[in-house]
Amino acid sequence: MSEQKSNRFGFAINRSRAINYDTSDRKVREYVTLREPSFRLCFACGGCTAACTAGQHAPFNLRRMNTCIRRGELDTLREEVTRCMLCGKCLLVCPRGVNTRNVVSATAEALRKLDRNEL
Amino acid sequence: MSSDIFIWPFNLGLYFILIYSVVRSTIWFRNLSRADKLRLQRGFFGMPFMQSIREIFMESLLHRRIFKKNPVLGYMHMSLAFGWFLLIVFGTIEADFFGERHLNPPSHAIFFRWFNPEHGTTGLASLYGHWMDFLLAFILSGLLLAIFKRFIPGMMGMKKTTRHTWTDRIALTSLWLIFPSRLLAESFTCGVHGSGGFLTGNLGAALSSLLPAADIAPYFWWLYSLSLGTFFFLLPVTRYFHIPVELLLIFMRNSGITTADRWSAYTEVQTHACSSCGVCISVCQMSRAAGINDMQSTYFVKGLRNERDIAAITANCLMCGRCDEVCPVGIELGPLRLIERRQGERPATMLSFFDRYGLTRRREHIEREQTQSYSYLAPEKEQPADVLFFAGCMTHLTPSVIVAMKKILDSAGVRYRFMDEQGGVCCGRPLMLAGRDREARELINHNSDIIWKSGAKTLVTSCPICYKVFRESYYLEAQVMHHSEFINLLIEEGSLRLGYLHRRVVYHDPCDLGRGSGIYDEPRAVISYVAELQSVAEERSMSLCCGGSLGNLTLSSEKRAMIAADTARTLTQSAPDELITACPLCKKTFVQATETRVSDIAELVAAALPRPVRKTRSRASLTAVKTATDG
Numbered sequence: 001m002s003e004q005k006s007n008r009f010g011f012a013i014n015r016s017r018a019i020n021y022d023t024s025d026r027k028v029r030e031y032v033t034l035r036e037p038s039f040r041l042c043f044a045c046g047g048c049t050a051a052c053t054a055g056q057h058a059p060f061n062l063r064r065m066n067t068c069i070r071r072g073e074l075d076t077l078r079e080e081v082t083r084c085m086l087c088g089k090c091l092l093v094c095p096r097g098v099n100t101r102n103v104v105s106a107t108a109e110a111l112r113k114l115d116r117n118e119l
Numbered sequence: 120m121s122s123d124i125f126i127w128p129f130n131l132g133l134y135f136i137l138i139y140s141v142v143r144s145t146i147w148f149r150n151l152s153r154a155d156k157l158r159l160q161r162g163f164f165g166m167p168f169m170q171s172i173r174e175i176f177m178e179s180l181l182h183r184r185i186f187k188k189n190p191v192l193g194y195m196h197m198s199l200a201f202g203w204f205l206l207i208v209f210g211t212i213e214a215d216f217f218g219e220r221h222l223n224p225p226s227h228a229i230f231f232r233w234f235n236p237e238h239g240t241t242g243l244a245s246l247y248g249h250w251m252d253f254l255l256a257f258i259l260s261g262l263l264l265a266i267f268k269r270f271i272p273g274m275m276g277m278k279k280t281t282r283h284t285w286t287d288r289i290a291l292t293s294l295w296l297i298f299p300s301r302l303l304a305e306s307f308t309c310g311v312h313g314s315g316g317f318l319t320g321n322l323g324a325a326l327s328s329l330l331p332a333a334d335i336a337p338y339f340w341w342l343y344s345l346s347l348g349t350f351f352f353l354l355p356v357t358r359y360f361h362i363p364v365e366l367l368l369i370f371m372r373n374s375g376i377t378t379a380d381r382w383s384a385y386t387e388v389q390t391h392a393c394s395s396c397g398v399c400i401s402v403c404q405m406s407r408a409a410g411i412n413d414m415q416s417t418y419f420v421k422g423l424r425n426e427r428d429i430a431a432i433t434a435n436c437l438m439c440g441r442c443d444e445v446c447p448v449g450i451e452l453g454p455l456r457l458i459e460r461r462q463g464e465r466p467a468t469m470l471s472f473f474d475r476y477g478l479t480r481r482r483e484h485i486e487r488e489q490t491q492s493y494s495y496l497a498p499e500k501e502q503p504a505d506v507l508f509f510a511g512c513m514t515h516l517t518p519s520v521i522v523a524m525k526k527i528l529d530s531a532g533v534r535y536r537f538m539d540e541q542g543g544v545c546c547g548r549p550l551m552l553a554g555r556d557r558e559a560r561e562l563i564n565h566n567s568d569i570i571w572k573s574g575a576k577t578l579v580t581s582c583p584i585c586y587k588v589f590r591e592s593y594y595l596e597a598q599v600m601h602h603s604e605f606i607n608l609l610i611e612e613g614s615l616r617l618g619y620l621h622r623r624v625v626y627h628d629p630c631d632l633g634r635g636s637g638i639y640d641e642p643r644a645v646i647s648y649v650a651e652l653q654s655v656a657e658e659r660s661m662s663l664c665c666g667g668s669l670g671n672l673t674l675s676s677e678k679r680a681m682i683a684a685d686t687a688r689t690l691t692q693s694a695p696d697e698l699i700t701a702c703p704l705c706k707k708t709f710v711q712a713t714e715t716r717v718s719d720i721a722e723l724v725a726a727a728l729p730r731p732v733r734k735t736r737s738r739a740s741l742t743a744v745k746t747a748t749d750g
Contacts, residue, residue, distance in 0.1 A: 056542045057496055057544070082491050086545075087549050089512050089513070099673065099674075105553065
């Protein structure tokens with residue numbers, strides 16, 4: 001929303017994308033990597049996002065989710081993770097053999113655990 | 120008689136297990152739903168009763184299903200179950216006729232020789248003694264095979280046997296000791312008194328000539344009684360509890376009770392009826408191709424029974440249904456795993472040995488938290504059509520199938536609308552396989568809405584995964600057809616004219632289409648119409664899974680590739696020109712696993728269309744449909 005507000009005179013200023021590794025939350029990344037080690041293989045080609053069924057209907061971007069998990073940007077993650085239909089198309093197109101479906105499930109689980117302070 | 124004290128381990132064990140089984144069955148009966156209670160009552164006093172008795176005889180005693188799988192394995196089970204049954208029956212008759220009085224306690228039949236050592240030297244009684252010896256020899260032959268099987272499983276067509284817990288091992292040892300100790304106890308007693316049949320008599324004579332038989336005999340009678348008693352006491356907490364529970368299961372199943380979508384008394388009976396025989400390990404492709412030997416149904420059920428943490432086991436299954444197909448007890452393993460997947464997180468429990476005897480323990484349903492939500496899906500506008508074609512997510516990844524289907528439908532002059540041409544919404548089955556039924560319902564509602572609004576009479580889908588969920592979980596007026604069924608219908612109607620391709624092909628039954636929905640003949644009819652169909656090693660209900668299954672939530676891509684390669688190798692053993700499947704997911708998986716050309720059934724049929732492709736018969740109608748789709 002803040003991006004829209006700053007969109008004046010046809011110009012927009014992007015939010016700063018700088019990552020502060022001291023403050024970023026790495027718990028979700030650690031949990032996902034533990035549950036689905038193939039997560040580390042992702043080289044962010046975006047094939048999953050291009051094939052995605054849910055992505056055609058709503059802003060759901062598995063590639064962006066990957067970045068968010070790595071950076072610990074949990075707010076975006078929380079919103080996106082609920083939109084996946086688990087249809088498995090991303091699984092089939094992934095050139096690195098990442099078990100993308102399980103990455104989504106593990107992320108949802110990690111966020112739930114985080115809310116309950118179990119992580 | 121003070122020397123008769125040895126019968127007490129047996130007596131106590133027997134009364135314990137009888138009372139325990141009755142109480143446990145009563146509790147299970149009380150926990151059944153009202154409708155299921157009525158079903159069971161009606162089944163007990165009606166026709167299903169005879170059916171159950173027959174099934175108990177054929178399966179629980181003769182073990183017909185195991186016989187079909189492997190004759191030696193079948194003989195082993197039959198000799199132990201049926202042999203022991205006959206030994207008890209004829210032993211009781213023997214004690215009744217030849218004993219001091221009628222209607223003896225069970226111990227008199229079991230330890231008959233101890234109480235009547237002089238018996239059976241003349242006439243009918245001696246003949247009867249030979250018969251009893253024959254039964255004992257029959258059981259011992261099975262026992263010998265069982266011991267062999269433990270060390271060389273391959274001998275009986277078993278690739279692997281189940282790893283057992285220590286209680287199972289103790290129970291197994293006591294079971295194994297029962298019959299040899301009976302043989303020796305009877306032999307020693309017979310040796311002293313010069314009685315006995317061909318086995319106990321001769322062995323007894325030989326032993327008593329070497330050893331002080333009269334002194335040794337009581338020890339073996341003690342061993343016999345103790346091993347029986349131990350076996351009975353351990354029965355409820357070991358896999359051998361399946362012996363009484365299977366009888367109950369057969370009655371319940373024949374009365375029409377089914378596995379619902381939650382834990383119930385029936386599912387609990389099923390988990391206790393598992394004999395941990397390990398037949399499911401041998402057929403599991405994760406075991407045979409990918410070397411995973413600890414996730415099979417037998418371990419899943421054991422985990423359920425002993426309330427272990429089985430989250431990893433539950434998720435790691437292809438849900439191909441091969442184990443359901445071969446389970447000798449007929450446990451619905453796939454549905455049980457799905458129920459477990461629907462559960463929320465379960466607090467870890469650590470059951471002690473005595474907890475496992477617990478009569479009132481039940482697996483409670485734990486509602487899973489909703490993680491997904493599809494409120495972002497906007498309802499689509501009304502677009503009427505007679506025939507709807509739903510390609511499905513996976514088919515969109517194999518565009519050649521869509522092209523072929525369009526050609527076929529156009530060529531047959533079908534007025535259809537391509538429901539998800541611009542990319543539709545998932546059918547919901549992948550979510551259901553992941554145990555997220557509530558979320559799946561949202562997608563089902565969305566798709567149902569589109570289908571109902573279109574007023575279509577027929578819904579054709581190219582994906583068996585969608586097909587299964589459309590048939591089972593959607594409430595539709597339209598007839599759901601897989602494209603192989605629809606093409607078969609078009610051929611039978613005569614609206615599709617096809618040439619003959621001179622190709623030798625093999626067909627792979629997709630799990631969800633074959634075992635899942637029972638469609639075996641239609642695809643074969645279509646393929647035989649256009650090409651030469653060869654049979655393969657494991658087909659129809661025992662067809663292999665391609666390895667790409669969405670049912671498995673955690674399997675790595677390497678292991679999937681191993682399964683795919685193994686399946687492709689089996690299928691292409693006869694070096695066919697083409698490997699045909701009816702599932703886009705199978706196609707996509709096989710393409711990477713074999714050199715042989717892989718095609719969908721629609722592509723094969725499209726290749727057999729006369730060239731140049733004839734336009735539709737009623738061009739006007741097609742244009743109308745096209746405008747409707749575009750608009």
